[in-house]
Amino acid sequence: MKILLILLASSSVYxxxxxxxxxxxxxxxxxxxxxxxxxxxxxxxxSMYETLVKAQPEVLHYQNLLAGAYIQKVRESMxxxxxxRASQILNNVLAADSKNYEAARLRTEIALxxxxxxxxxxxxxxxxxxxPNDSWNWGTLGxxxxxxxxxxxxxxxxxxxxxxxxxxxSYNRAAWFRFIYNDPDNAVKIMQLAINSGSAMAENTxxxxxxxxxxxxxxxxxxxxxxxxxxxxxxxxxxxxALAGLAQTAAAQGDWxxxxxxxKAAQAATPLPDYxxxxxxxxxxxxxxxxxxxxxxxxxxIDQVGQAAKEKxxxxxxxxYSDHDWNVSRALELxxxxxxxxxxIYTYDALxxxxxxxxxxxxADAAMKKAMQFKTPEPAFYYHAGLIAAALGRKEEARDLLxxxxxxxxxxxxxxxxxxxxxxxxxx
Amino acid sequence: MFTNARRFAALAGLLCAPAFxxxxxxxxxxxxxxxxxxxxxxxxxxxxxxxxxxLVMSMSVQGFQNPDNGPSYYKFSDSVLYRFNIxxxxxxxxxxxxxxxxxxxxxxxxxxxxxxxxxxxxGIDDPGIFLYxxxxxxxxxxxxxxxxxxxxxANGHPLSVAPPNLGPKSTPAYEATFGHPSVFTLAxxxxxxxxxxxxAFYFDSGATFxxxxxxxxxxxxxxxxxxxxxxxxxxxxxxxxxxxNISLISVEVPIGMLTSDGTVPTNTANxxxxxxxxxxxxxxxxxxxxxxxxxxSYGNYVQVDRVGNPLTxxxxxxxxxxxxxxxxxxxxxxxxxxxxGNPYFATGVLNGVFGLKVPPAPRNDLLGVFVPDIMRVDxxxxxxxxxxxxxxxxxxxxxxxxxxxxRRPIDDVVDIGFRALAGVLVNGYGVAPNNQLGDGVNxxxxxxxxxxxxxAAPHAGYLHSQANGTNGKGTPTGN
Numbered sequence: 041m042k043i044l045l046i047l048l049a050s051s052s053v054y055x056x057x058x059x060x061x062x063x064x065x066x067x068x069x070x071x072x073x074x075x076x077x078x079x080x081x082x083x084x085x086x087s088m089y090e091t092l093v094k095a096q097p098e099v100l101h102y103q104n105l106l107a108g109a110y111i112q113k114v115r116e117s118m119x120x121x122x123x124x125r126a127s128q129i130l131n132n133v134l135a136a137d138s139k140n141y142e143a144a145r146l147r148t149e150i151a152l153x154x155x156x157x158x159x160x161x162x163x164x165x166x167x168x169x170x171x172p173n174d175s176w177n178w179g180t181l182g183x184x185x186x187x188x189x190x191x192x193x194x195x196x197x198x199x200x201x202x203x204x205x206x207x208x209x210s211y212n213r214a215a216w217f218r219f220i221y222n223d224p225d226n227a228v229k230i231m232q233l234a235i236n237s238g239s240a241m242a243e244n245t246x247x248x249x250x251x252x253x254x255x256x257x258x259x260x261x262x263x264x265x266x267x268x269x270x271x272x273x274x275x276x277x278x279x280x281x282a283l284a285g286l287a288q289t290a291a292a293q294g295d296w297x298x299x300x301x302x303x304k305a306a307q308a309a310t311p312l313p314d315y316x317x318x319x320x321x322x323x324x325x326x327x328x329x330x331x332x333x334x335x336x337x338x339x340x341x342i343d344q345v346g347q348a349a350k351e352k353x354x355x356x357x358x359x360x361y362s363d364h365d366w367n368v369s370r371a372l373e374l375x376x377x378x379x380x381x382x383x384x385i386y387t388y389d390a391l392x393x394x395x396x397x398x399x400x401x402x403x404a405d406a407a408m409k410k411a412m413q414f415k416t417p418e419p420a421f422y423y424h425a426g427l428i429a430a431a432l433g434r435k436e437e438a439r440d441l442l443x444x445x446x447x448x449x450x451x452x453x454x455x456x457x458x459x460x461x462x463x464x465x466x467x468x
Numbered sequence: 469m470f471t472n473a474r475r476f477a478a479l480a481g482l483l484c485a486p487a488f489x490x491x492x493x494x495x496x497x498x499x500x501x502x503x504x505x506x507x508x509x510x511x512x513x514x515x516x517x518x519x520x521x522x523l524v525m526s527m528s529v530q531g532f533q534n535p536d537n538g539p540s541y542y543k544f545s546d547s548v549l550y551r552f553n554i555x556x557x558x559x560x561x562x563x564x565x566x567x568x569x570x571x572x573x574x575x576x577x578x579x580x581x582x583x584x585x586x587x588x589x590x591g592i593d594d595p596g597i598f599l600y601x602x603x604x605x606x607x608x609x610x611x612x613x614x615x616x617x618x619x620x621x622a623n624g625h626p627l628s629v630a631p632p633n634l635g636p637k638s639t640p641a642y643e644a645t646f647g648h649p650s651v652f653t654l655a656x657x658x659x660x661x662x663x664x665x666x667x668a669f670y671f672d673s674g675a676t677f678x679x680x681x682x683x684x685x686x687x688x689x690x691x692x693x694x695x696x697x698x699x700x701x702x703x704x705x706x707x708x709x710x711x712x713n714i715s716l717i718s719v720e721v722p723i724g725m726l727t728s729d730g731t732v733p734t735n736t737a738n739x740x741x742x743x744x745x746x747x748x749x750x751x752x753x754x755x756x757x758x759x760x761x762x763x764x765s766y767g768n769y770v771q772v773d774r775v776g777n778p779l780t781x782x783x784x785x786x787x788x789x790x791x792x793x794x795x796x797x798x799x800x801x802x803x804x805x806x807x808x809g810n811p812y813f814a815t816g817v818l819n820g821v822f823g824l825k826v827p828p829a830p831r832n833d834l835l836g837v838f839v840p841d842i843m844r845v846d847x848x849x850x851x852x853x854x855x856x857x858x859x860x861x862x863x864x865x866x867x868x869x870x871x872x873x874x875r876r877p878i879d880d881v882v883d884i885g886f887r888a889l890a891g892v893l894v895n896g897y898g899v900a901p902n903n904q905l906g907d908g909v910n911x912x913x914x915x916x917x918x919x920x921x922x923x924a925a926p927h928a929g930y931l932h933s934q935a936n937g938t939n940g941k942g943t944p945t946g947n
Contacts (some may be wrong), residue, residue, distance in 0.1 A: 150493065150496065152492070153494060171789070173789060173791050173795075174790070175791050179495070179497055180497070183493070183494075187492055195756050198756045199755070199756045202754055203753050205772055205791050205795070206751035206752060207751065208498055208868055209495065209496055209498045211754065212495050212496070213756075214754050214756045216493060230754050232751075233547045233751075234505075236501055236545050237504070237751065238501075238502040238545065239502055240502045243496075244496035247496055248496075337556075368731075382492075402882070432763070
């Protein structure tokens with residue numbers, strides 16, 4: 041191995057008190073620890089770093105490693121208590137050393153996870169000036185821009201990122217950008233490059249497989265999508281988003297039993313409202329009304345919890361309500377509030393859909409135009425746009441849009457696809 | 469089904485996970501690049517019988533492979549270009565003159581199971597090899613701007629990657645059936661190999677990481693343990709790399725193909741007597757924004773990692789500059805000299821903590837080896853026969869080892885590097901205890917081979933045991 045470095049790294053304890061050596065120390069251990077822990081799982085990383093932090097609390101680098109492992113754990117488990125723990129560690133590190141680069145980098149990830157996109161952009165921008173050659177910072181900058189709808193700047197940041205270092209992190213972002221810009225074929229190719237590039241963390245590769253599955257499913261390649269979700273599960277067993285993806289591919293083939301089984305597994309791993317909504321649709325389609333009602337009840341409970349926690353913005357919940365014509369005024373409120381923190385095409389779509397359901401067709405139309413500015417091949421976008429056009433009396437356009445939604449994937453959603461079909465028939 | 473208990477459980481989960489949790493695209497940010505990271509580079513004149521006029525170059529990637537990592541096992545990345553760079557002119561300035569590229573292609577063959585390899589395999593062409601990798605070699609001569617593409621060996625056989633060593637049932641007699649048959653002779657006289665091998669690197673990483681808590685009175689090893697034979701010579705020293713595999717890419721090239729004038733040099737004073745070698749990995753840039761005016765999605769290759777000497781300077785480079793270092797060419801390494809010419813390990817630890825007298829900065833002896841960071845080989849040094857090789861190489865009079873004759877698998881780069889940092893190559897510092905430093909692990913966990921590709925066969929998955937709780941470490945698992 042790159043070994044003398046390991047020897048050198050062992051000097052880190054002594055290096056703590058020596059200013060000149062501090063800069064060496066961080067770089068050493070990152071390398072050594074990650075190489076020697078390459079085959080470890082995240083929980084093993086956490087327990088190892090926790091031990092190191094306990095043994096040598098003065099070594100800030102160990103604190104950063106632990107925070108990084110906690111953030112990875114959030115990715116894997118959606119258990120946000122780990123995010124709070126990571127955040128606390130990083131705050132402590134930055135309080136002790138405001139110039140701690142590693143902690144500053146990780147802090148940006150925390151801001152993104154918390155949907156504090158404004159701070160994420162500010163932090164990232166400062167970091168790109170601090171270290172313009174570190175691809176990581178251009179990645180978080182692009183992420184913040186994407187979420188706030190600043191697509192031109194996001195493209196620039198991502199281009200810097202992938203030109204500095206083509207790897208799983210930069211490829212997956214480039215792939216997603218291509219999808220947004222209506223280039224799904226190249227999006228698939230680049231996402232495959234990301235998967236092929238791999239990561240020491242199995243979840244990272246599984247995440248890219250899931251993204252690949254999403255792109256394939258939205259563009260009607262159901263079987264290939266299922267393969268991608270299966271691959272994700274081989275990398276990272278019981279991954280909730282891969283199970284949910286598998287359920288969607290089963291639903292797209294009318295296999296409600298399998299769809300229910302997989303979505304329930306996803307829900308058991310992480311009880312997201314999106315999974316309850318999907319289960320509601322599957323149970324309803326399968327004639328199990330009682331089970332469907334339980335899922336509906338769960339969604340309302342989730343929203344109550346959100347309200348109790350003073351959650352005002354939530355575009356996923358908004359779409360669930362709009363999709364099912366439940367509580368459409370709340371749907372509109374959630375979408376409008378979401379727009380205050382982010383201005384991406386998905387938020388405009390949620391807003392347009394909620395406005396439509398609240399019969400504010402003119403405003404819905406304006407929002408939908410923003411959502412579709414790049415002709416992103418999202419069947420739901422075309423479906424929403426079609427219904428809005430129809431409501432405004434633009435029948436021919438409505439027909440084209442609905443046709444396009446169903447062309448992309450005739451069964452893009454367990455419930456909405458058939459509603460799109462009915463609407464199209466009504467227009468003919 | 470939707471009992472109160474269940475609802476409560478769901479609620480508890482949600483209180484931890486905000487309902488918006490899944491609604492933004494949290495793309496992973498890499499802490500470690502698995503497939504493109506290079507581990508070690510070995511370059512040496514072949515000591516295989518009758519082949520002393522060949523130079524062997526091997527790079528290892530994906531360290532710490534668990535041999536039993538079924539069902540997928542490890543593979544070379546199709547999106548990575550693996551490259552040997554050879555500098556044979558201009559006084560070894562760190563610019564390449566010749567490049568040998570490996571590009572891999574993976575084929576998934578029809579197989580009724582998800583298992584990558586299934587049933588008893590009979591050889592390297594067995595259709596039961598589900599995950600079948602082949603490679604193309606591209607030899608680039610930068611002086612003449614020519615490139616030669618090689619797809620098959622001299623007999624027309626595709627250049628295929630050796631399958632993993634699953635165990636006695638699936639891959640019986642591994643080395644005879646799969647290892648050696650994966651060594652291909654090319655029409656131009658080169659031999660090549662790509663596939664899993666035992667990691668030839670050996671080192672008491674556990675003790676070192678525990679603040680130089682060597683199992684000998686740190687960090688000096690007594691003369692009784694300072695031998696050339698046997699692993700773990702010093703009681704309880706543990707080879708932290710034992711039992712793990714790596715993926716190896718190896719070439720054996722006629723020396724005349726590598727020198728600037730096409731000859732096998734005999735006079736060390738001649739300019740063509742020395743070459744410098746480094747390995748690098750590359751991936752292609754993609755264009756993020758689709759544009760009708762620029763339909764090309766894929767751009768140039770970018771270097772993502774490189775390795776020259778075992779004392780890789782990469783980790784000496786501060787984190788904000790790491791990507792930059794990895795992307796840059798050795799020819800530009802002078803800009804990093806400030807991080808190399810005064811290593812803290814020498815002044816702060818060896819001198820400051822253990823009281824050793826070390827040469828003063830700037831350490832020109834180190835800069836001469838590490839700037840530019842290329843593996844230097846004096847091609848006029850004859851290879852030492854295996855029986856006479858010394859793990860300490862030039863420090864023990866065996867000049868065919870690191871850092872004069874390149875680096876062989878046997879070379880104890882830890883002890884050599886340790887002592888070099890203490891200044892033993894500088895006049896007046898080759899004294900005790902500077903020349904007694906070491907970690908106590910003096911050889912690899914399994915015997916090396918005396919034939920190409922020299923690294924030992926990979927540890928078998930079936931025999932690999934974690935039963936003793938060491939996670940494979942320190943547990944030779946044999947073949």
